[in-house]
Amino acid sequence: MADSCGKAKIGPSILNADLSQLASECQRMMDSGADYLHLDVMDGQFVPNLTFGHPVVKCLRPKMPNVFFDMHMMVAAPEQWIEGMHAAGANQYTFHQEATEDPKSCIRKIKETGMKAGIGIKPNTPVEVLDPYVDLVDMVLIMTVEPGFGGQKFMADMMPKIQYLREHFGHIDIEVDGGVGPATIQQCADAGANMIVSGSAVTGSENPRETINYMRNVVEEAIQKSQLER
Numbered sequence: 001m002a003d004s005c006g007k008a009k010i011g012p013s014i015l016n017a018d019l020s021q022l023a024s025e026c027q028r029m030m031d032s033g034a035d036y037l038h039l040d041v042m043d044g045q046f047v048p049n050l051t052f053g054h055p056v057v058k059c060l061r062p063k064m065p066n067v068f069f070d071m072h073m074m075v076a077a078p079e080q081w082i083e084g085m086h087a088a089g090a091n092q093y094t095f096h097q098e099a100t101e102d103p104k105s106c107i108r109k110i111k112e113t114g115m116k117a118g119i120g121i122k123p124n125t126p127v128e129v130l131d132p133y134v135d136l137v138d139m140v141l142i143m144t145v146e147p148g149f150g151g152q153k154f155m156a157d158m159m160p161k162i163q164y165l166r167e168h169f170g171h172i173d174i175e176v177d178g179g180v181g182p183a184t185i186q187q188c189a190d191a192g193a194n195m196i197v198s199g200s201a202v203t204g205s206e207n208p209r210e211t212i213n214y215m216r217n218v219v220e221e222a223i224q225k226s227q228l229e230r
């Protein structure tokens with residue numbers, strides 16, 4: 001993932017998978033051709049749901065030593081978990097701008113560990129709040145559902161946020177997350193998203209490999225089209 005800024009990457013979310021089989025579900029996603037794993041961490045404060053923390057990541061890491069773990073930290077005071085997630089083997093730490101008084105300090109602490117830093121916003125947060133941080137992070141996350149649960153309806157009115165980021169900041173990694181699947185990937189690709197989080201549409205697919213390949217092809221075609229139009 002190191003030198004792949006702006007390329008099409010599919011990162012399944014396992015939130016709606018069979019969490020009693022977490023390791024095998026993660027492996028199933030990678031065996032189906034996923035580029036990375038999107039792991040949803042929820043604390044019951046920042047979002048009204050509870051999932052898992054760094055102890056679980058620590059157990060997962062030895063089972064999949066080379067998989068890129070994209071930690072989606074839907075938590076209050078995200079600074080508190082940076083060290084733990086790094087020690088557990090996380091590769092990227094994506095926090096929410098709404099969750100901290102000092103995003104720049106959070107970004108600095110993440111990068112000091114060697115992890116990649118991501119910053120995300122919820123649907124009701126204007127994209128312009130990210131302007132001071134985009135050049136400091138490795139990836140920007142645009143939520144297309146209210147964070148907290150998988151299987152929700154895609155919010156197409158979030159696409160202008162992605163277009164804004166692509167137009168103002170060029171080849172950064174822009175991740176889209178929530179209700180993304182074969183029926184909605186074209187909108188995301190056309191808007192400029194290149195890192196695709198898809199949960200239910202992939203983990204619930206009869207053919208996850210086919211679903212992943214389809215979405216990657218749509219994004220790759222959109223990237224090529226935008227490059228030709230420049």
Ligand SMILES: O=C(CO)[C@@H](O)[C@H](O)COP(=O)(O)O
Nearest residue numbers: 015147148150151179199200
């Ligand atoms: O962070 C979240 C939800 O809060 C997402 O990562 C969802 O887990 C994506 O799942 P689908 O909407 O694709 O089912």
